[in-house]
Amino acid sequence: MTEYTTVSIPKDLADRVEDTIEGTSFQSTSDLVRFLLRSIVIQHQKEGELTEAEFEEITEQLRGLGYLE
Secondary structure (H helix, E strand, O other), X not given: OOOOOOOOOOHHHHHHHHHHHOOOOOOOHHHXXXXXXXXXXXXXXXXXXXXXXXXXXXXXXXXXXXXXX
């Protein structure tokens, strides 16, 4: 059985994510967050440590999705 933990994000951000995922294959904010975190972790594991440029690219992608302000 998989264990879970809770991650908190501001309500206004959660609302923006809900609007963002509307019409996509993501069923919930949690689905999108799991996808994004897996993608980052997989990229990190494949390439070793992230370069500053890669970190900035990920940051901009997350900002574009409304996860960062």
